[in-house]
Amino acid sequence: MARRASPEVNAGSMADIAFLLLIFFLVTTTIETDSGINRKLPPMDELIDPPIIKEKNIFTVVVNKYNQLLVEEKPMNISEIRQAAIEFLDNGGGKDAEECSYCKGNKDPASSDNPEKAIISLKNDRETSYKVYIAVQNELVAAYNELRNREFRSLYPNLGLTFVEANKRYSDPRSSSLEKKKLKPKIDILKAMYPQKLSEAEPSKTK
Amino acid sequence: MSKFKKKKNSELPAVNTASLPDIVFMLLFFFMVATVMRDNTLMVTNSLPAANQIQKLDKKDRVMYIYAGKPSSRYKDKYGTQARIQLNDKFASVSEVAAFVLAERASKRQELQNVLTTALKIDGETNMGLITDIKQELRKVNALKINYTTRVGEYSQNID
Secondary structure, eight states: OOOOOOOOOOOTTHHHHHHHHHHHHHHHOOOOOOEEEEEEOOOSSOOSSOOOOOGGGEEEEEEOTTSOEEETTEEEOGGGHHHHHHHHHTOOOOOGGGOOSSOOSOOOTTSOSOTTTOEEEEEEOTTSBHHHHHHHHHHHHHHHHHHHHHHHHHHOGGGOOOHHHHHHHHHOTTSOHHHHHHHHHHHHHHHHHSOOOEEEOOOOSOO | OHHHHHHHHTOOOOOOOTTHHHHHHHHHHHHHHHTOOOOSOOOBOOOOOEESSOEEOOOGGGEEEEEEESBOGGGHHHHOSSOEEEETTEEEOTTHHHHHHHHHHHHSOGGGTTSOEEEEEEOTTSBHHHHHHHHHHHHHTTOOEEEEEEEESOGGGGOO
16 A cells, blocks of 8 residues: 555644733733712702702702703803813802912802802713713713812922822822832822812602 | 862852743733723713813722613624613613612721712713613712713813
8 A cells, every 4th residue: 555654743833832822811801890970869868957058169060851051051162071070169159258369260159158168069961872971971070070180289399290190099008008008198188178069969859 | 268268168059040030930920810990891882971170090999880872882782772771791771770889888898888978970972861760860869979980181181
């Protein structure tokens, strides 16, 4: 017979190929982490004696069912709301004990006293689209973040971070505990300077 | 010199690496199979709205998910086109949200029960009415930490 033994295929490089694939999968499988806007809902039990808040300390944003915005009773475009919110929060119109030393606003007496008192109230209709609602939320959070970034930069210039970056570092489970310990008081100070008082209104009781 | 020669003769045979590919393939298949991330099959359309002022939701064991949106095309005939809530693998009504949260909470470890976050994965086209109802239900069971899950993007993508 003229049958010749066929030469054996060299399988020596099989391991290399398999390793290559393995490393490829290891690197490319990013475990998808969700991200979004964090909010805290108010507790259900109503305060018997709700604190009295001055009208000028409330910044009312209403989104109606046609997805139109009404800010402080004036119609507004979504792109302008961030600036309007910053002006309101940073106004610092308070006198004496309520004076805000770090605010850079217009000190308009008809607007908010100081950032600690300023409340943004966001109201929506049942037919408002969720997309637009999130866009408005995003812009309002952006206003807070922008102010916090500004103050963080001027208070801790040698860190080279913004507030958002510092906060991200802080909540990242991979950061070392030493770094977290250092960042924590700074973040807390900033959060106290511009507390995020964003109230999502209760559904109106009238049906 | 003879010492060296002797050694040469009794040289150990090379370690057989023929099974190395098998081991590596085993690892490879393990990773390929184990990296299936989504644990709920989506029954609703779920194109999330865009936002850029977002925070990450780390620590998956502290999160429970509530999906909402219009039923996806397979379920349209049966469930209509109105936006609905999906809990686990089932469509649910608003009144079932509270029970779901309590059940989820009970299934978590004791020390995590007070730090749970509810991730609201809601389709961008949903009306706020449904979301307000969900929020009211969450407040009833004291699940106050929520997260509007979004994708990364400019807010302007939300406005047509």
